[in-house]
Amino acid sequence: MDTKTFSKPVLGIESSCDETGVAVLRWEPDAPGRGLLAHALYSQVKLHANYGGVVPELASRDHVRKLLPLVREALTEAGLTPADLGGVAYTAGPGLVGALLVGASAARAMAWALGVPAIAVHHMEGHLLAPLLEDDPPKPPFVALLVSGGHSMLVEVKAIGQYHILGDTLDDAAGEAFDKTAKLMGLPYPGGPALAKLAEQGTSGAYRFSRPMTDRPGLDFSFSGLKTQVLLAWQKSDQSEQTRADIARGFEEAIVDTLVVKCRRALDAAGAERLVIAGGVGANRRLRAELAAAGERDGFRTYFPRLQFCTDNGAMIALAGAIRLAAGQQQDETVQVFPRWNLETLPPAA
Template identity: 90%
Template sequence: MDTKQFSKPVLGIETSCDETGVALLRWEPAAPGRGLLSHALYSQIKLHADYGGVVPELASRDHVRKLLPLVREALAEAGLTPADLGGVAYTAGPGLVGALLVGASAARAMAWALGVPAIGVHHMEGHLLAPLLEEDPPEPPFVALLVSGGHSMLVEVQGIGRYRILGDTLDDAAGEAFDKTAKLMGLPYPGGPALAALAQQGRPGAFRFSRPMTDRPGLDFSFSGLKTQVLLAWQQSDQAEQTRADIARAFEEAIVDTLAIKCRRALQAAGAKRLVIAGGVGANKRLRAELAEAGEKEGFRVYFPRLAFCTDNGAMIALAGAIRLAAGQHQDESVQVFPRWDLETLPAV
């Protein structure tokens, strides 16, 4: 991958939703991942649990409270001061507009005060590049499955900033379907991890649900119908604890099989042999196992970021920002965020 080194550490700030992430990274193309100097993360799960979902105003206020203490924590862990920074990267979108503005405002203020460049990072590009933080990173071209609470998309990656969306979600993203299905079965917030844990106790074959949109050509996703199937099955069942686990397992299998089928099709369409899995749902054990097994059998290689970097985090933002800063890209001093932002519009590196 032809990228230059950005010699000074870059501060990465992530505030797109309900997690405040901060990291310090020195981008070293010859040794990806080894340039990560520190990272700190604060989750707002407890704050939003009583509401059963993220409350945007509360999320924004909590970012205000937590961001600067986390920056200080990351600097202390790395043994650095603000004067050591060479640039600041922050999530500019997509995400909740108030939450994005907290990170963008703080990042711009710090960059201006320190006289260093700042750059707004596309949240999904951060996820897409997260595997570069590992010891054995993927080289383009590859296909990326970006799968989280807000997104389910397949992207052909020819290089950094050279993206073509092969398939996108038409309604609920996979992570959103996990959370909503868990909620309708009475599982605690956040529902996705709770449902996945419960699915491990389910009996194979007790229930079976459809694999949405796999019976037709195309790479788009739709999980709203699957969610309805689960609701009907749950309402018509005895609602015993074992039944809940059985339904959870069948639902998880349907999601994972659907994602795996679409990944294989995307690899074939792009003529690629490397597959990157990123985003919060990328931490799902069943998905990781199924795709790893498929890759061994069918001759493609699968790359996963470590579990800590599947969910939202500052390290992926620092990485994406450092790569672009090293290429000479940065923006003016205005504070701009993009709650909706097309990945294909990013400039190439």
């Protein structure tokens, strides 16, 4: 990578939804561990569990309560003071507008008080670059599968900041489909991880659902119909624990098979031999195993971030911000967030 090292540590702040993440990173492209000095994370799962989903106003208020204590925790872990920071990176979108404003306001205020630059980071670029935190990172060009609660997209990465979306979700994203399917079968919040765990006890082939949009050309995703198939199967079943596990297994296999098919198509379309998988669903064991196996069969290499960096976290934001700060980019003093933000509109980081 030809990005020069940003000499001072960067503070990264993630507050796009229901997790408050903070990290301190000194970007060292060739160093083991990739320069991550400290990171801290607080999850709001218990706060939203009674509602079966994220309540935006409650999420924003909890970010207010937790953010500064996490900043102090991360700085202490890194053995630094605020005066040691060279910049502040923050998630500016996509996400919940109130939650984003908490992180953006705090980041801009800290940057102004310290006299250092601030940089707005695209949440999905953070996920896309998370594998660069590993000791053996991917080098562009590559294809990235970004799968989270709100996004399922395939991105051709020609260079850092040069992105072309090959396929996107037309309705429910993969993570959203996991959560909604779990909820309709009575699984506890958050549903996605609970459904994946239950699927391990299911019998393969007991239920087979369609692999959406794999019977036609194209790289877009649509999982709302699959969710309906599961609902009908569940309503017609005896609703026993084993049946619940069998349906969960069939659903997970359908999602994973669909993602594998689309990834192979995307690699062919881009002429790439490297595949990055990131986002919360990237922590799914079956998906990781099936994509790794497909890579061995078909001659492409797969890259995954550590499990703790698949879900939302401050480390990926600090990383993306440090790379852009090293490229001379920064924001003015305006506090601005983007609940919707097209990844393709980002400027190159070289």
